[in-house]
Amino acid sequence: MAQTDYPARPVRIVVPFSAGGSTDQIARSLAEGLSKLWQQPVVIENRDGASGLIGSRVVAESQPDGYTLLFGTQTTQSVLPHIVSQMSYDAERAFVPITELVSIAQVLSVPPSSPFRSLAEFVTYAKGHPGELTFGGGVGATTHMAMELFMSQAGIQLLGIPYKGSALSMNDLLAGRLDSMFDVIMTSLPHIQAGRLRALAVTSAQRQPLLPDVPTVAELGYSGFETNVWFALFAPQNTPTEIVQKIAEDSRKVMTEPARRRIFNESGFQIIASDPATFAERVRLENEKWRQVVKRANIKLE
Structure with a gap:
């Protein structure tokens, strides 16, 4: 043909x-x-x-x-x-x-009530308290896999809480029932702009135009990290x-x-x-x- x-x-x-x-x-x-x-x-x-x-x-x-x-x-x-x-x-x-x-890049966010104001603080605590901090995401979902990739590079272990959809895990993150979550910028951005979430890092190789003040995971010491x-x-x-x-x-x-x-x-x-x-x-x-x-x-x- x-x-x-x-x-x-x-x-x-x-x-x-x-x-x-x-x-x-x-x-x-x-x-x-x-x-x-x-x-x-x-x-x-x-x-x-x-x-x-x-x-x-x-x-x-x-x-x-x-x-x-x-x-x-x-x-x-x-x-x-x-x-x-x-x-x-x-x-x-x-x-x-x-x-x-x-x-589309993802962003690692924590609730505004979280004591962590940087990725370094988050990782330092996680290293000293393995399995204590939680994250949300369905098994195999992008939210889950981004955290698995980051945990392997950072040498930390968090407790994964499985959800049937990212909307449900986002609700618990906003309510402070989850400690952290990776999710796409499109979903996270409105909450970050409104002060309902605190962004720690983005998963892209370069900073994102919509979140220019949020550093990439890679520039914070995790060379080559990108998803x-x-x-x-x-x-x-x-x-x-x-x-x-x-x-x-x-x-x-x-x-x-x-x-x-x-x-x-x-x-x-x-x-x-x-x-x-x-x-x-x-x-x-x-x-x-x-x-x-x-x-x-x-x-x-x-």
Whole structure:
């Protein structure tokens, strides 16, 4: 099939989460732009369940023709495959990486009643009181994995409190029932600005424009620490290279439109819109990083 022939009919993007969340909203923004560009309907299909594995399997088992795509995340593609004991597909071989669309940093926050006013104070106390300080996050969620990565680098041990969603853990953090939590800037920022949370550090390599006074974890002495939550497009394995390339190129056109870029930046997202080769290497490195974190922390999800 020639690149110019695609798409000749509607394209389906499977979002392996329920409608209304941030993942779904990003996917719908992309679909809207691609629909206009391609003059073909780009339909979002929400297939939630099993932390994203059900929708991912739908795409893994689809025809590799470019008409069924997966809106994957760091969690579905690079974390869950290492913590789920029984998977019906090989996540590292079932998909072709197309493009990393956007990413967003996380911020480590504590309640305003917390005695810790810096990351150094937080770590010093944690080293002297292993297992006493708590953090929130669902097993394998980005909130959980960011803390596991930080604990391994800082040489500390906190008590993880599992939640079914970050909103529930955020409520307890705000109420002072949790000592700390990593969460994306988009969610944490309003509370930080209102004085309901105190930000200690961000997880990106550089400081964030929306939180310019908050240092990065790396600059506070943890060299190389970086973990951004990413959202991306994947196709079933064996999808023709020319189709993968076209989807990546057209997605870049959509995501870099000035109005769309401004909207995402205002929420703390960074537009990436990478090419397939660059993104494939990113996925490889992410898989290796989280595989090591999972093994070290012995994280399992039945």
